[in-house]
Amino acid sequence: MTDRFSFSLDATDGRARTGVISTPRGEIRTPAFMPVGTAGTVKAMLPESVRATGADILLGNTYHLMLRPTAERVERLGGLHRFMNWDRPILTDSGGFQVMSLGALRKLDEDGVTFKSHIDGSKHRLTPERSMEIQRLLGSDIVMCFDECPALPADRERIADSMRLSMRWAARSREAFGDRPGHALFGIQQGGLEQDLRGESAEALRAIGFEGYAIGGLAVGEGQEAMFGVLDYAPDQLPEDRPRYLMGVGKPDDIVGAVKRGIDMIDCVLPSRSGRTGQAFTRRGVVNIKNARHQDDPRPLDESCTCPACKSYSRAYLHHVFRAQEMISGMLLTWHNLHYFQEIMSGMRAAIAEGRFDAWEADFHKLRAQGDIEPL
Template sequence: MTPRFSFSLHMTDGKARSGIISTPRGEIRTPAFMPVGTAATVKAMMPESVRATGADVLLGNTYHLMLRPTAERIDRLGGLHKFMNWERPILTDSGGFQVMSLAELRKLTEEGVSFRSHIDGSKHMLTPERSMEIQRLLGSDIVMCFDECPALPASHERIAESMRLSMRWAARSRDAFGDRPGHALFGIQQGGDEEDLRGESAEALRAIGFDGYAVGGLAVGEGQEVMFQVLDYAPDMLPADKPRYLMGVGKPDDIVGAVKRGIDMMDCVLPSRSGRTGQAFTRRGVVNIKNARHQEDPRPLDEGCSCPACRNYSRAYLHHVFRAQEIISSMLLTWHNLHYYQELMQGMREAIAEGRFAAWESTFHAERARGDIDPL
């Protein structure tokens, strides 16, 4: 018999929660940060290096993979885990957000979204049923409902219309997903920054019934203050005994603020994308390695960090290889950033387990407020 997908909540400290999501491919410690492997790779990283940073789960992208190399080809080659050499859990998003943000000439109807590929202009139709089929072909462990996500700010009427369409699509996603032991389907709460619509969305999702619930429609331009205002109430509307996933977030202080408000899972391209553009996240804030102040500095990025970039290389070297556009620059800075993010999650898990989250959080903010070490 296939092991089931399950979630056990171990400790809470205020609204912050720590627990374990169990899947047939391994456990995911929560709160969890998922590195983004858009096109079946976390850019500039080997899968074993991503695992070495402490990641338990990766995110794959339905929209990008359906266009290239196609879900059908990945299925013929043994599924996404085998294809990309990652044996641990994978969550795939539904493709809805990318269709809205990347695709050309898209047309939204009750049925779904028809669009032209941003790669070659070919025509495609993405519906809840097709999204479920693609994610089944990929073989992901956690599947996301197909939804529509309006950019904020938007009118109450526009957000309501979009949310209700997403709830009808959620019911169709549930039907199309069917019974797949060992795989999970997550519903996505919508409603923008409108509390009444978030409540209506949560009620609709609970009535359908899912293995986990995401808070969608945030980090789409509304700013941290509005996001936190929504997170003050939105996670509480979702079942406490299921994982809660905040999609597409974010910066380190966004993540800490989200965990404080009851979120269990997050994903974001930021640590890997920033690594490629010369930005490093450290305990003392963001370091821009391209700045001239680093060119003679023999010290590590962060002397308290045990990643290969900090253990084996100086700021001067990292500055040089970034300026020279050497590939090792992306490799080392991405590894460092992913290591920092996973260390952040581990710190929060331990603090919640020991009932000292508030103290941990104030230390986190105080350290960042100090800013980078003084130049030599």
């Protein structure tokens, strides 16, 4: 085990990269998919089940945890790792995105944001300094800078002003983070879909200096083509010797396209959220288990998948428990989805290491294009 945070690049294939992030709590194999444990839990999953899918790291939400049960309470109870029974690395977001998307009646100024809780309407204040304090109390291994993220589309002036505010907040976040051996602070690049603004943001972040760099402000309504357009240049604007994290993305083909363009870390609520609404991601695309075509089908969701949902249960059963609103439905489908997402990551890691990423990607798209197996 290491007592510090480090990143080593093991192989590249085109712009795709594979490597290892080392932390005192364990290694993170990259490219890495981070399941989202919003309020101290990956919904419908036990921590050991999440680990069994192949996850090396989880994401926790500063905004949700600061409101309930509060960061101070989590610290008194031994920190987030102990609180949620997850002994491996945790990354916490800064709270900025949720304040913008969930916080009612928010008021933004140079110093920070005042907002009302979506839970009980109580008033709260988040600044770069407070965000760093909350994430320190939670005890997360990777801490994100406090930033502002405007929804797209937005005009250039709004995006530029927001990005420059985020860069001033990044400098304050770095200052407030202080010296914490074994813990890492990541800066977040902003700038919307504007290449020059992204470049300006990257320069500002490089000048401050971070252990890793995130690409923020995507997957906020711009569509895949526009997102890939940014990813065609944005990762290369960031330091090559540090992890690059694309925040809040996405569907399987989004993830593959992002890794192809040089991304090392990704998180998304999609596998768990979709699992709870009856959607399963498979090698052959999305299966809606609620559809009547599955009610007499004794076959598994995906005959080549080794997750519990596929090994032990039929489509007919999964259809039945979803329709009956039984809890096991969300549990099994979430496990399957997380397993599949981690399988994509391990497949890409092996393909990059062996210099056959293009062939792997072609097979991935070809199989998905076939669509689901024929109904019985």
